[in-house]
Amino acid sequence: MSSSFWVIAAVLGVGLAYKLPAFLRGGRNPLARQVAGLLLAACAVFFFAAPTTIARVNDITGVPNVAGPVVYTLLTGFCASCLLLIVKWRGGTPASVRRATWLVHGSYGTVIVLLWVFFALGEHQVERTRDLDTYYATTPWMREMILLYLLGHTVAVLVTSALLWSWESRVRGRRWLHLGVVLLSVGYALNLVFDGVKLVAVVARWGGHDLDWLSTTAAPPVAGVAGLVIALGFILPHAGEHASHQLADRREYRDLRPLADALCGVRSAASPVPMGRFTRRGVRLTQRRTAIRDALRQLEPHLDPTVLESAVRGHLADGKTTEEARVLAEAEAVVAAAALVAVGRTTGRAAPGAALTSTPLTLSRILRRHPDLDAARRNRTPEGRVAS
Incomplete structure (x- = not known):
């Protein structure tokens, strides 16, 4: 079970490694920072959500189930990162972007604080590495913590999906960006499925029914696929544009060769700079x-x-x-x-x-x-x- 989470985290890490040079070159470019931060948050979510990691975090801290709010905090941070990136992508007046940014920071910062407050108030002595959501679904304060993270995630997914679908028609002429928006839309639709499955399992517990398999067996694969599709949605526009430019440069360089060969006997005003074998x-x-x-x-x-x-x-x-x-x-x-x-x-x-x-x-x-x-x-x- 844990290995599947780690594999997804590793794949997301590859995406992060791909974006890292652009982030380092970007300096103070907020968009580059946010993409890198989003991929880092996604890697952290899947790494710390693995049952083995959950047990290890609980053992190291000595606090039963403390890995739960850790994962929920990372997931909430991921939601905020997605919203902030979409806000930057869509653009707008500086004032509107600033208001939206502060709204995301304020609302999701509050959610994170409340998650830890509810955890501190709740009873959680029985360690659960796979089914904490459903096991504590009826426990006071733990119930509120679980419901808060699910609702916070659902709201972020709904808002982001609405922004993406409203944006999709405006980028249809830009091949790679349009593909990225479509992939992101699919990824967030899968996240809605994840939230729905989790909520059904939790609400079933409130009614005395046992649908825990929805949370422990059905939801994790959906979350994994959603994470990978979303990562591709953020990576492909840049990677695709870069590959297209490289291919166009290669084609033009090749197509200019006949004329360059025909003109090789004409002396230039300045001597050409020698090119090494690995010159770009x-x-x-x-x-x-x-x-x-x-x-x-x-x-x-x-x-x-x-x-x-x-x-x-x-x-x-x-x-x-x-x-x-x-x-x-x-x-x-x-x-x-x-x-x-x-x-x-x-x-x-x-x-x-x-x-x-x-x-x-x-x-x-x-x-x-x-x-x-x-x-x-x-x-x-x-x-x-x-x-x-």
Whole structure:
């Protein structure tokens, strides 16, 4: 039984470890702090809710069942963390965010204080590591403590669920954020199931019935799945966006290679900074973009507008669209100019050169699809004319 709680705590710990670098880099970023705090609270809830941990805490303190309010306090803190994070995510005026933050702090801080007051007033000499909720459901003050933590959790789940569902329609166009909101909504719906099952078992005790299995057998797996889904809901938006950016950078770096290779003979004004084997892809991409931009700037004076327009007309005659014809002609001109500049056949600044309208990425993709553009250009233009 305890191992399942610890496994869930470990999985949540992995999520916390993933978010920790962003938290450390974030400095005073309250959103990063709150995500880290929420995951830490979730880890603590499942770790301390394990029956073995409960027994150990009781033994160390010498107070029977003191692990109960410890777990309830952690769960209440988790509820408050979720609400605070949703408040920050939704945003609003500084005054409204500040009011909501103080309301969460005040209300859930009061709940935590009352939990310990009720525990101190109650009788709890018989240690229960798995069924404290139902065993003490009819005991004065312990009953109030149990009901208070369940109601506090239920209210937090209902409020958070309402905020999430009202927000869901506003983030549908943002793939990863929308997925995160949907996962959070599912996780909080499962938390409602957990609260409902627990409350049914407790209320059954008030009526003299025994439905303890709902609390001891049915509720823990629901809570475990809910915790994991909620953790994914908070982690995936950031992880997904990061992965998407990395994939886009990788794709652009690869797609720019044909143009970079074609321009490698054009000397840049500044020598490129040597890149190590483990240099980040984003840094490599920035260097490639810069090198291409500098090379194209040096080539522009050598692009003959007349020859370029002639090439455009030739491609139009071949059945290309206006946009395709322009890109093909500019790609031909760039390749030819780069080849001539590399061997020193153009000198000085021929003015004014043709201005390129295609982006470097568009030119490079054309070069990938049409590696024989320079040969086609030579066949189309008269000998000695520089279409570059």
